[in-house]
Amino acid sequence: MEDKKSQGIVDRIWNILTSIKLAVVVFTLISVTSIAGTLIQQQVEPERNIKMLTKVFGDSAPAVFKVINAMGFTDMYRSWWFLALLFIFAVNLVICSIDRLPGIWKLAKTPIRPIEPEIFKSMIVRPQIQVKGKLEDTVSSVTAELKKIGFSNVLTDGKSGQIYSEKGRYSRLGVYVTHLSILLIMMGGIEGKFFGFDGYLALPEGGTASSIESRDGSKIPLEFSVRCDDFDVSFYDDTDTPKSYVSNLVVIENNKEVLKKQISVNDPLRYKGVVFYQASYFFNPDNIANSKFKMKVYAQGAGSSQDVSVGLDQSFDVPGTKIKGKVVDYSPAVGIDNKTGELFTYSNQMNNPAAFIEFSEAGKTVHKQWVLKRFPETWKTPFGSIQLLDIWGVQYTGLQVRKDPGVWLVYLGCLFMAVGLYAAFFMSHRRIWVHVAEEKGKTTVTVAGSANKNKIQFDQKIDSLTKSL
């Protein structure tokens, strides 16, 4: 230890940064402020937090909110002081590791050697045992037994009469791999923040876009454009429980379709580092002018069918007849009122799309009927069967769009962490020295060894070694 006075300012800062005390303080600060951040809702309208604060502070809630807000607690995880805490945590981790690494590195690099008799004595783990048989036989049986308990590379030193081996020397570095992994993850996070973007894109069926909207409402241009050909929700049998949301997307670059993919919630589209996630969807009746009712029309008795795609109030021919059909009304979700038997729209999502079709012959209306997409029994009409496939164009797909060039660093960090933790907890550096000597026709065996972790298991292994000798 150096004298306090002779320490320069650099040394002093270094000492602070290597201290575990600082780590504890930072751990605690991050935890406590994080807890506050989970209690106060983040990035929401002020009213929601004020309402919650009123329960605790009563009338002074708005004032309390003002203070909390000014301190950054309503968008805490992006506030300068929280990022500063994370930064100090990282620096502390680096310096701490650097401070101790050289010593451990040396340990990890230096292979096991025979040891001096005095040191050997201090590391003896079992009382001396005597075995029958010649020295050479004992040496080879000890070697074989060592291999049996997992020491694959057994060395013999004739001069000292030691048979020695070690295992898991590099596991000593596991801790550092773990610490490094935390830094990699943080670096990945920073890279993503500075060189990536994050936004949202709402596309109607048939729509194309070449830019997205960021959180603050500004536009972020893309190097290519995306088109949504179709969006669809499927449901579990007769329920309104959604089974899947899918969008058929097409990437267009230089007027060429370069990629087509159907995305769903856990299966995004990736192109040139930009990823499109299925995030939401909505129904927009304003787009009905551009929409198409897609139907399959089967003429009475005939097996063949015809695909029909018409807009609202447009007519189509029913094949094999002189009848014309026309969609005059529609609903995204038709339900039947149990009491009155009347139809009504029960949701503003396309849960159960339906078209109201008017049939006419020579300009005279002869029949009117609702056709429901999810109920085949409604498809039968006096003039053949009409299956409603889709009301195309009124649904929007909501896509979360992200470019994160740092994500590979985060994944690499995760991998390092898994490896590091495995090494730190489930591996240990075990060293063993067995001294074999022949005295007065008797062969004696003495076992010395050490393990830096999981000593009980090491002990059991040595037990099995000595027993079989």
Next chain:
Amino acid sequence: MDSSQLFGIATIAYILAMVAYIAYLAFKNSTIGSIATTITIAGFVSHTIAFFVRTAEFLEVGQMGIMRAIPLTNLYESLIFFVWCIILGYLVIEFKYKTKSFGAFITPIAGMTLAFIELSGIHKDIHPLVPALQSNWLLSHVTMSFLAYAAFAISFATAMMYLAVTTEKKKDGAYIFWTTTLGVFITILAAMCIDFFAFKIAASRPESFIKSYLFKATFRSSSGIVVLLSTIGLGAIIYAVYNYGHILKKVITSFNLSKDVLDDLTYKSIAVGFPVFTLGGLIFGAVWADQAWGRYWSWDPKETWSLITWFVYAFFLHARYLRGWKGQKIAIVAVVGFVSTIFTYLGVNLLLTGLHSYGAQ
């Protein structure tokens, strides 16, 4: 037989086992001990079969293949699995350490959790998977998280026992700490019982979200008097545990568990739980969030609480490894870690709002 009947059998078995283990401790009769173990194993077998039966039932409803039918998709199923992990962990300890003394502590945790399921009115229906949960990460993320929670629960039990066995005086900080913690746990369970009687019987719709009625009959009541009374109740229970803690201590001491074994078990459970939690809970969770939402970390309350829990256990390991902390100090950290774990698992869902709607029903 359907899965809920089989789970019911397991519940009854664990409660009987709890009684048997306590009787075993009281009479030290090896026949009673064997009976306790047999009942636990029988319960465990029934529990395991129930798990498979529910998977089959799920398969029929979901129709998405076996990998999407593992019943780990809501709070009810996750709690059931948590209990399964605890019992498995306990049986491993019983056979490895050849001691039945922990039975009297672990089976109550299992019984209490199952009682919690009944009391909280969590609904037990099978729901087909919503799109967000249709991921292969669901299985690894959730199973590993619960394995870790179970390991932490065991470390909590051993750490509490350690504290009970080693504290001498009522003025000891450690004594106050463990009796208060136990008091708070008992109060929370009692408050849930009160909720159960106040709402489940009165309410016509028991399936209404727990979130909306949890503690509403006590601490979150609209009546100030009820809140005051509840707080007094909390104080009274804590005081009672504090005052009669020595009786518990005597009981536990009579098991002849060496405190070193308790200390070692606390460390070992955490040394197993921590890497599993890191990999399954944090890393796989992040990867899944990245796949599904496009962000690996959003600081939503569940994620944040996982991180806090992770910090506490990281602190535990550093304190032990670097500072050589042993005994009471480290046991307290283990208890704090588990309190944080419970909050991550249940508190966040029941009390806070966030993205992880999973488990909220």
